[in-house]
Amino acid sequence: MLLALAPMVDLTHAAFRELVASYGGCNLFFTEMVNVRYLKQTPPQRDPYLKCAISDRPLWVQLVGKELEDFKIAVKKLNALEYIEGYNLNLGCVKGKIQRFGWGASLLQYPEQVKAIIGAIKENTEKPVSVKMRIPRGEELFFYLLEIFEEAEIEFIVIHPRTPDQGFKGKADWSWIKKAKAHCRLPIIGNGDLFSPQEADRRLKETGCDGLMFGRAALIRPWILRDTHRYLREGSMPPPPPPAQAVLKMAELIKIYLPQQWWEKRMDNFLRWFLQNFSVGLYIFKKIQKLSFEEKVKQAVEEIKELPLRQYPASPFF
C-alpha cells in the first residue's frame, strides 16, 4: 500500500523525513513546497529546502507558482538532482500570500493554466509529474480537472477533499475521493484528517483509493505510517517507540541535515506538534519554548519521559 508523508512547510524538511523513514512504513516523500520563482535564483545543489536525507525515498519536489516560464527554468535546474523522483504541482495551498499571488489552490479555478503548467513541466523533464489538489467549486470543474490530468498522463493525484474556502475547518469529505476513483483511471491518494490507522483502514475500504497521505498526525506521531502499514497488513500495531528517543533523534537529525540558523525554529516547530502526544503537551511547550536549543531538547526529554502517550486518534489540539 502506498503510504505518503504530506508536504508541510517548515516541518517536513530532510531531518523530519529521515525521522519518519527511520520508523518505516512510509514509501512516498515530498519536499515542503518550493516556490518556482525562488528556484530561478538559487543553485538547487546548495538549497537546504531541496536537500535529501538517506532514507527519504522516493522523494518528490513539490512546486508552487503560476508562470510557465518560472516552471520551465526551475525544472531544468532541478533535473540536475538525480535523487528527485518527480515533480508535484501544488494546487492546494490556501495561505494568504500564496492565494494573493494566484498560486496553489487559486489555480483550481483556471484549469487551462493548470494544463499549461503541467505541459511546461513535462516538456522540460523526463521525470514523472503529479498534483496535490483541494476540491474546486463545483463537481463539473472537479471532473474537468481530472480529465486534464488523465490526458496529460500524470503519475498520480493527491486529493485533500476540502474546498479552498474551508481552510482546515469542517471535516475532509472523502466522498470526493470515491467520486475521483469512479471517474478517473489514475492512481488516487487520499489525504485529510487521517488521525489513526483504524481511520486509514476505513477510508481505504470506503473509497478504494490507491494510497493514503498523512499530514498533521505524522507531525504528532511520526510512527503513524509504520503503525498503519502494520495495521493494514496484520490488523494489529507494534508498541509505540519511546517518545523521548524521538526527540533526541530529531535534534540529532536537525543538526546533521539543516543549516545552523534553522535549528532553533525547526526544533520548536517539531516540539509544538510532537508534544501533542501528551495531554499537557502545549503547557510543556510554552514552558520550554524560550530555552536554547540544547536546553530545550534536554528539558523536553525530562518532562515527557514518565508521561503516558495519548491513545489514537493522534488529532491536533488546535
Ligand SMILES: Cc1cc2nc3c(=O)[nH]c(=O)nc-3n(C[C@H](O)[C@H](O)[C@H](O)COP(=O)(O)O)c2cc1C
Ligand atoms: C503546517 C502545515 C503546512 C503545510 N504545508 C503544505 C505544503 O507545503 N504543501 C502542500 O501541498 N500542503 C501543505 N499542507 C497541507 C498538508 O499537506 C495536508 O494536505 C493537510 O494538512 C491535510 O492533511 P492532514 O489532515 O493529514 O493534516 C500543510 C499543512 C500544514 C498543517
